[in-house]
Amino acid sequence: MRKEIRVSGFGGQGVILSGYIIGKAASIYDGKNASFTQSYGPEARGGACAAQVVISDSNVDFPLVRDSEVLISLSQVAYNKFRTLVKPNGVVLTDEDLVKPENEENDIKTYAIPATRIAEELGNKIVGNIVMLGYMTKVTGIVSKEAMMKSIGDSVPERFKELNIEAFEKGYQYPG
Amino acid sequence: MEKEKRVLTGEHFIQGDIACAEGAISVGCNFFAGYPITPASEIAERMSERQPCLGGTFIQMEDEIASITAVLGASWAGAKAMTATSGPGIALMLENIGLGIMMESPCVIVNVQRGSPSTGLPTLWGQADMMQARWGTHGDYRIIALCPNSPQELYDLTIKGFNLSEKYRVPVFIMTDAVVGHMTEKVIIPKEEDIEIYPRRYTTLSPKEYLPYKPEADLVPQIIKAGDGYRIHTTGLTHDERGYPVMSAECQKKLVSRLIDKILNNLDDIIIVEEKDMDDAEVVVISYGITSRVVIPTIQKARENGIKVGSFRLITAWPFPGEKIRELSERVKGFVVPEINCGQMVREVERHSKCSDKVELVPHTGGDIHDPDTIYEAIMKVAKS
Structure with missing residues (x-):
């Protein structure tokens, strides 16, 4: 079963790292195949930036993401740019303080969480992306919670590990 | 990352470019000279982090011409040498890639292809340098070029590329592209003892007996390491078995035919298809x-x-x-x-x-x-x- 996830936002919100964490969780810790690609170029300096992950039980042949099952949007610009690239019956996850969603067609379900605000309450808004990953893990079930926690542990500096795990848990516990 | 370990045995979720650098390091690459260019810069970046910790050398040269020249020099000094660039960088390297072919210098050249011609699409994808690899430098010759389609293959084929370059004493191209180079997937790095390493074909002869371009049965001559006491001459000019220039059609025929035939006689060993x-x-x-x-x-x-x-x-x-x-x-x-x-x-x-x-x-x-x-x-x- 092939699943495609696009993470989008401003450069600096941890978009690329989020994609990497999802891909590593699926590939190394859930024993699936995953292919992670990222956008390069001027978008890294404030425009809409995106990371794509393909997860599959079999080989990931076609490596890129066109329309995804899951879209995570951490900014309005990114939401506007990528919301049309969600498959019918797909899922859109937004930071509710940063994105004002439109009425979705094609039975797309939108889930909103104040990820950045929760991160600020934890003491550092830099973990807003990790709050969102916790929420995504709960809502979609594409990657296991255990795999995500291990992948986060590998991917953030040791001194921020506890904060990141806490952020992930907050997102995971948030009512979906 | 355990930077001091040469072979990072285990399962990794890493980018193709990083896998390429790790493949090179796994097979013993201890010299990298290059000039940054998207989408190959991550190879240089990884080498700059890893080589100093392993006792190897990383040099950022002033341009690609200097990079390939440094690679050829390092190769003759006994190093396993590599450079990595994209189409525009290869364009600058071509003259001395020819020198590498003529001097029969083992080395690996990675081309992470991007949209072209000229500076084209730096961050986007292309496969339009295939003929550049084959015919880019002037003259008649045969080259080896391998085409990985995943980060795992970038790791594996970089190892293979080094081994082929040592075996046939020819520069080997790794012809990847910006998708594979920048894509992150699972890469399994084997145990150090399971990695095949084709050793450099150092001569067993004494300096008195040794002729630098006298071929063995498979048409590949034995090599020396500069500084080991063998006084030899090597040149881009057409040369005889002593390595001295000989300006004649006869010598040209013998040399160019051998450079071509050492590849053509071993197609079964070199060609991999799936x-x-x-x-x-x-x-x-x-x-x-x-x-x-x-x-x-x-x-x-x-x-x-x-x-x-x-x-x-x-x-x-x-x-x-x-x-x-x-x-x-x-x-x-x-x-x-x-x-x-x-x-x-x-x-x-x-x-x-x-x-x-x-x-x-x-x-x-x-x-x-x-x-x-x-x-x-x-x-x-x-x-x-």
Whole structure:
């Protein structure tokens, strides 16, 4: 079963790292195949930036993401740019303080969480992306919670590990 | 990352470029000279982190001309040397790649291809340097070029590339592309003792007996390490077995023929292809690099619709498996050749196919990979012909 996830936002919100964490969780810790690609170029300096992950039980042949099952949007610009690239019956996850969603067609379900605000309450808004990953893990079930926690542990500096795990848990516990 | 460990045995989720650098380090690469260029910079970046911790050398040179020159010098000083760049950088290196071929200097040159010509599309994709690798430097020669289609293969084929360059004393190209180079997937790095390393063919002869360009039975001469007391001459000029310039048609014939034949006599050893669904295939899709991954779902779709189609993947692009294409052309309806250029490897397919009118190119000017439907349509066209 092939699943495609696009993470989008401003450069600096941890978009690329989020994609990497999802891909590593699926590939190394859930024993699936995953292919992670990222956008390069001027978008890294404030425009809409995106990371794509393909997860599959079999080989990931076609490596890129066109329309995804899951879209995570951490900014309005990114939401506007990528919301049309969600498959019918797909899922859109937004930071509710940063994105004002439109009425979705094609039975797309939108889930909103104040990820950045929760991160600020934890003491550092830099973990807003990790709050969102916790929420995504709960809502979609594409990657296991255990795999995500291990992948986060590998991917953030040791001194921020506890904060990141806490952020992930907050997102995971948030009512979906 | 345990920076001091040479072989990072285990499962990693790493980018293709990083896998390439790790493959080189695993097989003993201890010298990297390069100049940053998207989408190859991550190879240099990784080398700059790793080589100093391993006692190796990383040098950022002033440009690509200096980079390849440093690589050739390092190779003669006994190092396993590599550089990595993209099409524009290769364009600058070409003169001295010819020198490397003529001096028979083992080394590896990585080209992470991007949209072209000229500076083209720095961050986007292309496969349009395939003929540059084959014919870029002037003259008659044979080169080896390998085409990975995943980070794992970038790791594996960089090892293979070093081994081939040592065995045949020829620069080897790793012809990857910006998709594979920048893609992150699982890469399994084996145990150090399981990695095959082809040792440098150092001479067993004394300085008095040794002739630097006297070939062994397989036409490859033994090499020395500069500084070990062998006083030798090596040059880009046509030379005899002593390495001294000889300006004659006779010497030219002997040397150039040997440089070509040391490759052509060993095609079975050098050429790697991957064949899938070929037993009953009436249509064969020939692809390489990232395009070979786009092909797989189209073949599945065509098979589901009753079309007998198979995949023939060039892992070695140069030397080209012409004999195999000729054999196939006698029994299949035709070939479909998708590539992210306007027709490069397809020329080789046409040249070796018994009926060149049975070859359908699916071109792409770059910046993206093929829409699988375009390949599917070409398969259907050939199937119905």
